Amino acid sequence: MPIQPNFLERTAFFTLNAAPGPMLDLAGLLAYKAVNTAVELHLFTALVAQPASAAELAQRLEADERGVRALLRALLAIGYVVEENGRYHNSPMTDKWFVQSGVLDMNAALSVFNVFLHELWPHAAEVVRTGERPFNFYEFVYSDPELAHNFQQMMVGNANVVGAEVLKKLTVPAGVARLLDVGGGHGVFSVMLANAQPHLQATILDTAVALETAKHHISQHNLNGRIHLLPGDMWQMDWGEPYDLILLFNMVHHYDLDTNRKLLQKAYAALKPGGQVAIFDQIEGSVFGSGSNGIVQMLAFMFYLFANGRVYAADELMALLAEVGFKNQQITKMRLSPGSSLITAVK
Ligand SMILES: C[S@@+](CC[C@H](N)C(=O)[O-])C[C@H]1O[C@@H](n2cnc3c(N)ncnc32)[C@H](O)[C@@H]1O
The missing domain is CATH 1.10.10.10 (Winged helix-like DNA-binding domain superfamily/Winged helix DNA-binding domain)
Structure with missing residues (x-):
């Protein structure tokens, strides 16, 4: 405290x-x-x-x-x-x-932040001065197996806290639906969705290292036949067959606006007509409480520092979705993750 x-x-x-x-x-x-x-x-x-x-x-x-x-x-x-x-x-x-720490394991978060504080934060002034980073964030995270594991565990904690609420707010098409979880890493969101929707077929796209954590969760829930792994670099690879639903959870804060446009264009191309994209992230302006606002602004600075990312306003993301061709954008604030919202839009 x-x-x-x-x-x-x-x-x-x-x-x-x-x-x-x-x-x-x-x-x-x-x-x-x-x-x-x-x-x-x-x-x-x-x-x-x-x-x-x-x-x-x-x-x-x-x-x-x-x-x-x-x-x-x-x-x-x-x-x-x-x-x-x-x-x-x-x-x-x-x-x-x-x-x-079955839900949110602070041990993992502390151990990750400890490495960040020692290895990445010392570059902060230089990054702010030049706008350049002498590191690639994910290459850094995945260069050390212990850090990679703890990073995914930290994200698992967040998914455990917000998962049920996100699920409740997300409309998954009935019947056989195909889901793509982009940057789905640990797999918790896909596992929750597959457990809630017996006909759902999910694919998790992430780096091979990140997907090690997903493998564990998928086996634990006996979902090997319904959740498939797509290891690789999302910018380089084909995302596969047309999907009904694409998750971009905690992804857009990593990138600048131009890169997010490319991300949404890739999602648009991979969706069926009528398919849905779902963005879950911190959204500026949807923060209630000065404590939550403080946390979100500290994270926003960190996103910039680590990967030229930021926390977006809802209007910016809505406009970007429309520019890419999406319709019917909706935003829902998350109660359990102050400052986070779920934004959905339809192809
Ligand atoms: C902040 S985590 C979010 C994980 C999960 N979606 C969640 O909300 O808990 C971002 C994820 O994106 C993945 N990622 C980042 N760049 C990627 C790339 N170029 N190709 C594939 N995955 C990538 C990372 O490995 C990581 O698992």
Whole structure:
């Protein structure tokens, strides 16, 4: 949980500007590093069996007692552990997002962001100055198997959180329908759709490395006969037979407007007449709440930094869809993923 100033402190920081607000951002960075250290030391896992004093925990972790004590006090201040009579246990927040991480695994997200912070963020000023990146984002992600795996796991978490809601809002044609999940990586959305629609045949297009995670989910759900894999570079390859539905989930934020035009043209060409394209992404303007807006704007800057991407306004995407030839554009805000919307359009 971020450091939360109380009422008087908020007045000093935010209303009177009498205390240095940027200190909170600095402390936020230190808080992130403290949590990351706990994850690396497996501290939260070590507290699952039973609460421990700093000395007992240091023994369990085979670590320096003073170090463990200092780390526990830092984690206590930001709500990751709770102290009772000198013994510490995980807070409900830690339990939910780090330990019982079946839905959204924050361990994977932290490990991915740790690599990004060390390897990509140091280029930020240079990228903003020149508009050029000395790296290709996906080549970077897929050059390291552990990072590639954790990246997909992080996206699985997001899909688990929003999947059911997205499914509810998406109209899948009845009967035998063909779905193409472009950049479908981990396969969770295709698996959910195939489970909900017994006649659906799905194809997931992504890089061979990303599809390793999809293979696992498809087998787990016994969907090998109904979900097919199309490994390769989506810009180079033919997307295959005419489809009824094409998913572009968390894709458009990676690209500039011209590249997205090409993406939508490829989708248009691969759809049957009457077929539907579905874009799920962060959409500027559909954000409710200053916390969500802060998260979306930080992500937007990161999308630019990593891949010349951005968060688009709904109007821009609607106009682009119309320009490519799509009709009947609809937008639905997602409740469970603040700032995200589902946009559909018909060929
Ligand atoms: C942000 S992830 C989104 C994954 C999934 N659609 C979701 O919403 O959770 C973007 C995906 O696009 C894939 N991708 C990016 N560039 C690609 C390319 N040139 N060819 C095929 N897949 C690509 C990545 O491998 C990654 O799995």
